[in-house]
Amino acid sequence: MSRLFPAPLLSLSLFGLWLLLNLSVSAGNLLLAAALGILAPLLMAPLRPQHAHVRRPWVIVKLIGRVGLDVVLSNLQVARGVLRAGKRPPRSAFVHIPLALRDPHGLAALSMITTVVPGTVWSELALDRSVLLLHVFDLEDEAAFIKHFKEIYERPLMEIFQ
Amino acid sequence: MTGLLANAVLASLFIFALAMGLTLVRLFRGPSAQDRVLALDYLYILAMLTMLVLGIRYASDTYFEGALLIALFGFVGSFALAKFLLRGEVIE
Amino acid sequence: MTESLTLPFWLELVTALLLVTGSLFALVGAIGLVRLKDYFQRMHPPALASTIGAWCVALASIIYFSWLKEAAVLHAWLIPILLSITVPVTTLLLARAGLFRKRQAKEPVPEEVSSGLDSGN
Numbered sequence: 001m002s003r004l005f006p007a008p009l010l011s012l013s014l015f016g017l018w019l020l021l022n023l024s025v026s027a028g029n030l031l032l033a034a035a036l037g038i039l040a041p042l043l044m045a046p047l048r049p050q051h052a053h054v055r056r057p058w059v060i061v062k063l064i065g066r067v068g069l070d071v072v073l074s075n076l077q078v079a080r081g082v083l084r085a086g087k088r089p090p091r092s093a094f095v096h097i098p099l100a101l102r103d104p105h106g107l108a109a110l111s112m113i114t115t116v117v118p119g120t121v122w123s124e125l126a127l128d129r130s131v132l133l134l135h136v137f138d139l140e141d142e143a144a145f146i147k148h149f150k151e152i153y154e155r156p157l158m159e160i161f162q
Numbered sequence: 163m164t165g166l167l168a169n170a171v172l173a174s175l176f177i178f179a180l181a182m183g184l185t186l187v188r189l190f191r192g193p194s195a196q197d198r199v200l201a202l203d204y205l206y207i208l209a210m211l212t213m214l215v216l217g218i219r220y221a222s223d224t225y226f227e228g229a230l231l232i233a234l235f236g237f238v239g240s241f242a243l244a245k246f247l248l249r250g251e252v253i254e
Numbered sequence: 255m256t257e258s259l260t261l262p263f264w265l266e267l268v269t270a271l272l273l274v275t276g277s278l279f280a281l282v283g284a285i286g287l288v289r290l291k292d293y294f295q296r297m298h299p300p301a302l303a304s305t306i307g308a309w310c311v312a313l314a315s316i317i318y319f320s321w322l323k324e325a326a327v328l329h330a331w332l333i334p335i336l337l338s339i340t341v342p343v344t345t346l347l348l349a350r351a352g353l354f355r356k357r358q359a360k361e362p363v364p365e366e367v368s369s370g371l372d373s374g375n
Binding site: 173177 | 267270354
Binding site: 017020021023071072075078079082083085086089090092094096111112115116117118119121122123124125126131132133135137 | 279282283285286289290291292294295297298299301302304305306327328329331332338339341342345346349350353363364366367
């Protein structure tokens, strides 16, 4: 079973993607979608240097919900910051964040989260993955921000990937 | 489609056009190369969203495919440009 | 527009609001792109359009086409998914390119985070 589906999540999302793009659940499309979902990960397997071990689906769901909420909130903050930029320039700053997360897939997910949330941009990662340089749009309290960041994003990712 | 939705579609098309105009200001003004690439990337995103709105306006599915294509081309274009800037030697 | 489709009023209102909200966020992003002073500050506003702007427009499109075809037409949601995969890649590269070029030009940006590592180990 695990040889047929080296990456079940990838297979499932490819299956869904095909059906969504074709907007039909006819037998032919189901068959094609299944073929894509099974064959693509098998053919791609040699290209992937490392396997991701994803655990605790419930944490993933909670993290996605949390990120969605944060995206909306920080959208409003950044929009307000932009519109008031003439009166009060945003206090942008680079922040060094010490990381405990080492798994490459977890770091990739973290970089996606930080760039998708408008208020932060992932800028640079140290070669040994111990420090992250993050640019923050409007920084109030550096220590509190780092604590919040590690609490909200890094810990769930460590639970999922390590 | 009744008046409310038609007007909303027109309004949002107008706003997107305005946003594109502003982005063009940044694209032409620069000052640095990475600013221009950033503006170009934003222009792609705006064009893609405009395609989606046009799809609603003309009640046609084909615009969705156009939007997907713009998204892919935009991604490859900005990726290549940003990668080029990373190599350090750019003649401006 | 020859299509004569009657959406229920509340659904039409929701679609209209979503469209206008999404485009307004995109406009604020463009304003930020023009107004903000520093390159790294300007990296933030484009995320407005690629997140909430795209969500609103895609949702409006889903609602409208689902009514038009009387079935769940969800494929517009692929756009936000695609954006959430591609935008981080370009943003990350642009941030690194900005840091690199500003360091070359000796402008005040933080030095490389890996530079102090060798002496420590």
